[in-house]
Amino acid sequence: MLKIADRTFQSRLLLGTGKYPSFDIQKKAVEVSEAEILTFAVRRMNIFSDKQPNFLEQLDLSKYTLLPNTAGAKTAEEAVRIAKMAKASGLCDMIKVEVIGDDRTLLPDPVETLKASEMLLEEGFIVLPYTSDDVVLARRLEELGVHAVMPAASPIGSGKGIINPLYLKFIIEQSQVPVIIDAGIGSPKDAAFAMELGADGVLLNTAVSGAKDPVKMAQAMKLAVTAGRLGFEAGRIEEKEYAIASSPTTGMVTS
């Protein structure tokens, strides 16, 4: 069970809602994933053109926890403004702090992320900052009182998987709040690996929405997160340099 602030969730998979080929596929993928937390972005409505369908408005909102992000913000102040807009909907009080500091890599700005997190905590939000794999930043954020830390596996949308498992492990080891590996997951093995490292959850979007069959990939990710978590809880065997026979070495019928 994943616990964030005072909320509990059965699923450890958090799903993004961007860039699906169609609403129909998206709806099925979300269902199959069994994710309970869905991320969204906050944007201007296109009120001057014909009404376009909106995915969020088709959801049974009683079944999901919305996790809006502050994507688009480049400063703490912009992030706070977006977060307040999201909260004013009356639908959510959780916020994924996402303050991008570099357009090419989409890596987060650590200084602005820290500042935004502090301001949003003061405003009473449940704060989940998206960060790089910086161990000290994760600790500083936890000291501020954030409700989870969300280090990236690798750059957003890159699908490169976990490029620095050691630092993610350091973050997981030191954290008393949930650690959710966010961004960069490419395939089910990445999600399972994140969970085997001891992460409390995985947040992914493009890995599912950009897959050839997003619905099938949603199922694969659900299973990978579950498998990885079970593997972590079970405690894997130690690695050894040479073979050790699994069958008894006595009582051979050939001797």
Add this chain to the structure above:
Amino acid sequence: MSITLNGKSVDLLEGVITVEQLLSHYHIENRIVIVEVNKEIVMKENYKTISLSHGDVVEIIHFVGGG
């Protein structure tokens, strides 16, 4: 009366004075939206009472897919 609405300058028809009337005019009164007037969020319970003024900067925002 003209306002800046989602970055575009628009002339409001007579009778469109409050936030509620603005939303109805664009047929989005039943949609999930957030309204900001001059960078101040307008809470739903104030849609009826907040009147728009010439030169106001209004943003109508909603949730879209994102990661």
